[in-house]
Amino acid sequence: MTSETLTDSTDKILQTACARAGLDPAGATVLNRSENVIYRLSGAVVARISRPGQNAAALREVEVARWLESEGIGAVRVLPNLDQPIVVDERAVTFWRELPPHRHGTPTEVATVLRKLHSLPPPTDFDLGTLDPFVRLDKRIESATTLSSDDHEWLREHLAELKDRWTQVPAGHPWCVVHGDAWVGNVVATDAGDVVLLDLERTSFGPPEWDTVHTAIKYKTLEQITTAEYQSFCDVYGSDVTAWEGYELLRDLREFRMTTMAAQTAVHIPADRAQADHRIACLRGKLGPRPWSGWRAVPGKQG
Structure with missing residues (x-):
């Protein structure tokens, strides 16, 4: 892993989860650190580490992704043939296929x-x-x-x-x-x-x-x-x-x-x-009525 990007306990969580999944965490880099921490791994794999206590939510997200794939709806795909989520220190880790080059939707x-x-x-x-x-x-x-x-x-x-x-x-x-x-x-x-x-x-x-x-x-x-x-x-x-x-x-x-x-x-x-x-x-109405300017996206999330 690149130590300059892995700055908290999630690096150890990622190592443990990768070991259980049979994946290599070497060279992992942080893509986003917000409510969840997201890493890019080699082999076009993305790992997502949830907040503590979100095991049920992570399982449902995996189930939703598999269901949408079966329905032919374009959505992120979980790594196949892997029992997910993998729980380490009360944090759920899931593994996904990395998307090809893309842009925000219109x-x-x-x-x-x-x-x-x-x-x-x-x-x-x-x-x-x-x-x-x-x-x-x-x-x-x-x-x-x-x-x-x-x-x-x-x-x-x-x-x-x-x-x-x-x-x-x-x-x-x-x-x-x-x-x-x-x-x-x-x-x-x-x-x-x-x-x-x-x-x-x-x-x-x-x-x-x-x-x-x-x-x-x-x-x-x-x-x-x-x-x-x-x-x-x-x-x-x-x-x-x-x-x-x-x-x-x-x-x-x-x-x-x-x-x-x-x-x-x-x-x-x-x-x-x-x-x-x-x-x-x-x-709070301190900047007048809508429309408001100056809003920008915070890391990877809107709400």
Whole structure:
């Protein structure tokens, strides 16, 4: 392994998991260090190390990937013929096929793959679970030690308000299989033209609007895509989530998740501290109404 890139206990976890899997960790490099730690190994293999206590979630992600492959949906593929996850020191390690050269998906490509995903009947041989829009939010807030006490208190109060609003979410399209974190960084297009879903840990049964609202935020909240791009997204998917009466609730939830993600990464990545503060200031109305500028992706994640 390259010691300059492996800076915490995950290097030992990776070594142990590779030994159990019959893989060679020599030369491993860190691709991303966020909620999960991701390494590239030789042989076009990617290893993913979860947070402690996420064994069930890692198993479900493996099951989802295998199921999507059987359904012909473009998604990351687990390394075959390997019993996964491998648990080391309460952290689940999974191994995946590395993607070929690729780029972020366009809004139209996101709409195409979401329409296919949302049309699938739920799997019958494992429990997909139900969407939880509040997963880990309380822990993110409590662990965000770079924030002021005033911002901490506001985040806690706003979370309670969002939970109350969620109990009254309006009816929309029928619930279905959802990706759970369908921003453009989690939908990529390979040089061969394949559109591939990444990061399947939030895949569950829930409202399809949860998947489409992120592209609407890119358009209406952040102005990061054009009117033509958003219209193409809606035309291909078949509906416009902003016309639904529950849009503002899901928008607020997704923006809150995006903000707490930045607050979480800021603890270990000083460059993200200004981003976390900026997002909170936007949510608190200190920088005027939407659209807001200045939002950038924190390492590999949006919410």
